[in-house]
Amino acid sequence: MTVDLNDEKECQVFSREYGKAAKFKVNLDNPPSDLPSVCLPIWAVCKAVSRRTGFDYGFNISIKSDIPPAAGLGSSAAVSVATVMALNACLNLNFSKPDISNIAFEAEKIVHGTPSGIDNTIATYGSVILFKKGAIKPIKVNSKIPLVIGDTGIERNTAEWVKKVRLRRDRQSKVVSPIIKSIGRIVTESLKPLINNDLPALGELMDINQGLLEAIGVSTFELNKLINVARRHGAYGAKLTGAGGGGCIIALSPRTKQKQIADAILKAEGKPIITNISQQGVKIEK
Secondary structure, eight states: OEEEEESSSSEEEEETTTTEEEEEOTTOSSOOTTOOGGGHHHHHHHHHHHHHHOOOOEEEEEEOOSSOTTSSSOHHHHHHHHHHHHHHHHHTOOOOHHHHHHHHHHHHHHHHSSOOSHHHHHHHHOSOEEEETTEEEEOOOOSOOOEEEEEOOOOOOHHHHHHHHHHHHHHTHHHHHHHHHHHHHHHHHHHHHHHHTOHHHHHHHHHHHHHHHHHTTOOOHHHHHHHHHHHHTTOSEEEEOTTOSSSEEEEEOOGGGHHHHHHHHHHTTOEEEEEOOOSOOOOOOO
16 A cells, blocks of 8 residues: 545545545545445545544555455455554654554444454554454464465455344354354464464364354355365365455465465365465555
8 A cells, every 4th residue: 555645635545456546535424425345444544543633634545455355354454554554654643553453443343333353453463363352462373374365256245244143143042152152262272273383283173163153154155165175185274264255265284285275276266375474564665
């Protein structure tokens, strides 16, 4: 993302991936009706920062991203965090990292309704963290944890799928609530293998997690297809990422099998991304 000030009191945004441009006044109470969805996080951030600081400057913002949108990879949070960081630098606002994360979270609530807060937190701080609402704990891990992402290409709306889970829990509380607690327990159980770099044990927990996510209704045929392909071609474990309903899977892989898994995902009509853990959060590049 690149940002610079302009002489007009409006924000001008261009997204390379969408090939779309948008303009809006930074102090609007509501987004313009014709605002592209990819620009909604930027509008929400401008609104949140303007409320805090009273600024009414104009900006030119250009977005270039390798993260597929609406795919469960936190793209809107990444855009929100990057926008706050850029405004912070342009206006010398002296925001701390907690400030940046909190403002991005305000924007995420406008975009998604009831987000957990983890996407904006990890985009701000980077590395691996244990996240609970209101608290984060850095976890020291081997920086070389091989991952393969598989994108189904199916966009989905986070707020819609969060609502579906909430409704299922309301209808079947005695069954669904223990499943959700078990998902939380998996997070706790994963700390030891993460720290010890025990990838087979971590992969097993990912597989269990995926089974529980299927039980609460957020997996799909397309997600399951890529998960099973990754497992058959050597992944230690694989699961959907994000709210489900489409988007991406993430597979934990032996380093020697990342390409094999990626090729298999491609043959299964998914888009593979071979990746790793970033040790750095949001930063300014000049």
